[in-house]
Amino acid sequence: MVCQPDTVDGKTxxxxxxxxxxxxxxxxxxxxxxxxxxxxxxxxxxxxxxTLSSSITIYTDNQLSLPY
Structure with a gap:
């Protein structure tokens, strides 16, 4: 899933x-x-x-994926 961050009232x-x-x-x-x-x-x-900018962050709940 691709998500876009949005900050409203200091909360992202x-x-x-x-x-x-x-x-x-x-x-x-x-x-x-x-x-x-x-x-x-x-x-x-x-x-x-x-649609992606030059900076992205990937979140995962799988610790085994982190070394890759």
């Missing part, structure tokens, strides 16, 4: 602006959880590249 909130989706191929379905999540990040960045 994230608002969704895009939520691309795709069906995995048979090969992609065999990827590990970390590989699927990282693939989803790359796919989303590619689809949203025209």
């Amino acid at each position: 909130q994230l608002y969704p602006i895009a939520s691309p989706s795709v069906r995995f191929t048979e090969t992609q379905q065999r990827y590990s959880t970390v590989e699927r999540e990282l693939w989803a990040v790359l796919y989303t960045l590619e689809k949203a590249r025209l």
Whole structure:
């Protein structure tokens, strides 16, 4: 999901602006959880590249993804 930050009265909130989706191929379905999540990040960045600024922040709840 791609979110846009907006600050009102000194409080910043994230608002969704895009939520691309795709069906995995048979090969992609065999990827590990970390590989699927990282693939989803790359796919989303590619689809949203025209709307993204030069600075982005990626949030994840998967600690295994952090080294990548």
